[in-house]
Amino acid sequence: MYITLDHPGCDAILPQPSSKYTRKINELTLEPDTNLFRQGDPASQVFQVKSGALRLSRYFEDGRRQVISFSFPGDVIGYPFEGEYSASCRALTPCRLQPYRMQQLISPDGEDPALHAGFVKAAMREIAAMHDHFVLLGQKSAVERLAAFLTALASRIGEPVGQYTQFKLPMCRADIADYLGLSTETVSRAFSQLRREKVIALDGILTVVILDLDTLHRMAEAA
Amino acid sequence: MYITLDHPGCDAILPQPSSKYTRKINELTLEPDTNLFRQGDPASQVFQVKSGALRLSRYFEDGRRQVISFSFPGDVIGYPFEGEYSASCRALTPCRLQPYRMQQLISPDGEDPALHAGFVKAAMREIAAMHDHFVLLGQKSAVERLAAFLTALASRIGEPVGQYTQFKLPMCRADIADYLGLSTETVSRAFSQLRREKVIALDGILTVVILDLDTLHRMAEAA
DNA sequence: CGTCTATTTGAGAGATATCAACTCTCGTGG
DNA sequence: CCACGAGAGTTGATATCTCTCAAATAGACG
Numbered sequence: 001m002y003i004t005l006d007h008p009g010c011d012a013i014l015p016q017p018s019s020k021y022t023r024k025i026n027e028l029t030l031e032p033d034t035n036l037f038r039q040g041d042p043a044s045q046v047f048q049v050k051s052g053a054l055r056l057s058r059y060f061e062d063g064r065r066q067v068i069s070f071s072f073p074g075d076v077i078g079y080p081f082e083g084e085y086s087a088s089c090r091a092l093t094p095c096r097l098q099p100y101r102m103q104q105l106i107s108p109d110g111e112d113p114a115l116h117a118g119f120v121k122a123a124m125r126e127i128a129a130m131h132d133h134f135v136l137l138g139q140k141s142a143v144e145r146l147a148a149f150l151t152a153l154a155s156r157i158g159e160p161v162g163q164y165t166q167f168k169l170p171m172c173r174a175d176i177a178d179y180l181g182l183s184t185e186t187v188s189r190a191f192s193q194l195r196r197e198k199v200i201a202l203d204g205i206l207t208v209v210i211l212d213l214d215t216l217h218r219m220a221e222a223a
Numbered sequence: 224m225y226i227t228l229d230h231p232g233c234d235a236i237l238p239q240p241s242s243k244y245t246r247k248i249n250e251l252t253l254e255p256d257t258n259l260f261r262q263g264d265p266a267s268q269v270f271q272v273k274s275g276a277l278r279l280s281r282y283f284e285d286g287r288r289q290v291i292s293f294s295f296p297g298d299v300i301g302y303p304f305e306g307e308y309s310a311s312c313r314a315l316t317p318c319r320l321q322p323y324r325m326q327q328l329i330s331p332d333g334e335d336p337a338l339h340a341g342f343v344k345a346a347m348r349e350i351a352a353m354h355d356h357f358v359l360l361g362q363k364s365a366v367e368r369l370a371a372f373l374t375a376l377a378s379r380i381g382e383p384v385g386q387y388t389q390f391k392l393p394m395c396r397a398d399i400a401d402y403l404g405l406s407t408e409t410v411s412r413a414f415s416q417l418r419r420e421k422v423i424a425l426d427g428i429l430t431v432v433i434l435d436l437d438t439l440h441r442m443a444e445a446a
Numbered sequence: 447c448g449t450c451t452a453t454t455t456g457a458g459a460g461a462t463a464t465c466a467a468c469t470c471t472c473g474t475g476g
Numbered sequence: 477c478c479a480c481g482a483g484a485g486t487t488g489a490t491a492t493c494t495c496t497c498a499a500a501t502a503g504a505c506g
Contacts, residue, residue: 011324042429058358059359060362063345064275066357066362068354078345081348081350086351106340119331119343120328120346123343124302124303125302127304127346127349127353130350131291131309131310131358131359134281135283135289136280137357137360138402139287139288142493142494172452172453173453173454174452178429179360179361182494184452184453184454185454185455185494185495186493186494186495187453187499188454188455189455189494191453192454192455203504205504208252221283221299265505363462364462365461365462395485396484405463406464407485408462409462409463411486411487414485414486415487425469427470428470428472428484
């Protein structure tokens with residue numbers, strides 16, 4: 001069982017609206033550290049990530065926060081609930097997004113059926129991915145969680161460099177901690193352990209080099 | 224922020240198929256401790272619970288298990304992913320279910336648009352409910368988790384008895400533990416604590432009486 | 447080069463898991 | 477109707493893991 005972030009290995013879930021049915025709505029760009037939407041905002045659009053990385057999270061009065069997911073190209077974000085967004089979404093890097101009107105996705109009449117089916121499939125994919133994350137949060141140890149997280153990132157944004165896979169983390173340790181249900185210190189210690197065991201190497205704080213993907217996979221699995 | 228199980232306060236999300244579009248598919252009944260489907264089964268149908276309670280869970284080689292959700296009347300279960308069910312679903316009580324062919328829900332052409340829209344809304348609701356559960360698993364203490372769980376059950380299947388709310392748990396402690404990401408012993412201790420503090424009372428093992436719903440709510444929130 | 451912030455590391459406290467023993471329920475059969 | 481027994485639940489003692497608080501280090505930026 002692999003942990004998935006949002007929509008692993010998934011590109012272009014939503015087909016472009018066919019001109020027959022919908023006018024093209026302009027692509028949207030977002031600067032780092034700007035919000036796409038906030039918890040409670042009225043939701044009339046969903047978005048598909050074209051490029052960049054975003055963070056979806058919920059905040060609480062007492063300062064606690066849960067990071068729900070990180071989104072990468074191909075992912076769909078902004079699923080509404082009762083007309084509102086149930087979490088806040090912020091760009092971690094420069095982003096390009098394709099917005100879709102909720103209306104055109106929910107009620108198929110007179111709209112593009114392929115687009116519609118694509119949206120449903122994306123939602124199903126989202127649900128399955130969240131099931132994986134339940135397992136991570138409910139059953140796994142700190143190192144297992146980080147290993148699962150890095151495994152997912154590797155398959156999502158990893159690039160081969162020589163015999164290794166590497167990628168640049170778009171999020172800080174605190175984001176990772178709140179995503180994995182750990183403290184930043186525990187995340188840091190887990191990083192250190194993976195480094196000590198030569199499973200990964202760090203280049204600076206943000207660049208991760210996977211030295212032994214098989215072992216990382218194995219460590220990601222339940223004990 | 225309240226924790227929700229699946230679809231709180233939600234009855235009959237999916238409208239009955241209009242005869243204009245689809246033939247009525249026969250309702251389905253399930254005995255306790257029988258599976259509706261298993262992880263990996265090919266998925267051609269989704270189901271809406273008409274009566275009873277079910278458990279959705281994932282199993283692992285090493286014996287660990289994560290209970291993904293409990294489903295009650297009004298809930299939709301069996302969201303497929305890549306043509307398969309990603310978890311196993313088992314009846315905890317006698318159940319009645321309304322099956323729907325996936326095909327009629329995914330591609331709207333020539334099918335019932337209202338049914339289709341209902342399915343999309345149910346999926347959105349599911350996604351929002353899972354966000355709540357992430358918060359529970361990622362941020363809450365044992366007692367907070369149990370309080371949140373009981374709060375959700377109270378609003379879902381609770382019945383007023385005098386000035387109190389009461390309900391019969393359809394699942395055992397181990398199910399609750401695997402749902403909340405705790406051990407059965409910790410769940411048991413949390414029950415005992417709530418009892419000691421006169422927030423709940425137990426009648427036998429399975430019947431829960433909520434003595435102080437406000438306090439239970441408060442305890443369910445993050446510290 | 448210095449400052450500010452994020453990250454890492456260390457030490458100790460706290461929460462939950464684990465292992466073991468005991469108790470309670472509830473179904474079964476006398 | 478009551479007694480019995482198996483399984484589920486509870487409780488206790490201890491181990492383990494993660495959190496918290498504090499200090500040191502490293503990296504980013506002016």
